[in-house]
Amino acid sequence: MGAVNTTELKDPSIRRSLALFRAFLREQDDPDTCYALLARDAADQVERYGGPLAGRTVADVGGGSGHFTAEFRRRGAHAHLFEPDVRELGAAPPRGTVIADGYLLPLSDGVTDVTFSSNVLEHVADPQTFLSELVRVTRPGGLIYVSFTNWLSPWGGHEWAPWHYLGAERARARYRRRTGRDAKHTLGENLFPVHVGTTLRQVRARDDVRVVAARSRYWPFLAQAVVKAPGLREIATWNLLLILRRCPS
């Protein structure tokens, strides 16, 4: 698959969503191309809401193998990867990677311009505490990018989706039967049911952040509108993107 220049892809647009979807379908065969595209797309989103990344200090929390950190650095940011699981790092993590849990980041208060966390919130048991730590390390006026796949999304069950609609245990058992191997995710251990409505209410109730945007991360149209429809949003949002600005203390 050739590299797609995301600056030509309007967000939201059908072209962009299709490019991301096609890359995602090839994730197993060609993870580098898939994640490089996703990283360029996310960096474009960060720059749209927060201005150029060049010269900014960025923490990529739960960043896996570091594709996002690499892209932020390509754009001139001082980006650092914080990842608790060495198995997620891959063969060549970015230099200076820190093995650290997002609940307790080895950072002083207010040191980052941008704190970035892609698809981690649904993997932590206490999303509110996790979010508080992201806020703590962000400077007043800084940006917090948080996205997660909500539980009732068609992809909510991850590798055992969409069978999670019939129950997590059933979906996991089906995955084992079909593939002959255990699923990576177990509900209540490393995957938790996080909902759009509850999360929005929780972030809006905070006095240390302002919600700049709440939208579907990947949707080709109505990306903001879909998040405003109670009930429907739990299925249709697919993946919630929150852009938060840290309030002055």
Ligand SMILES: C[S@@+](CC[C@H](N)C(=O)[O-])C[C@H]1O[C@@H](n2cnc3c(N)ncnc32)[C@H](O)[C@@H]1O
């Ligand atoms: C689905 S992967 C997402 C990786 C990458 N951020 C991305 O969007 O491709 C979930 C990541 O969350 C990390 N994670 C789980 N619990 C965490 C915690 N308490 N603090 C920080 N990261 C955590 C996992 O190790 C894993 O790398």
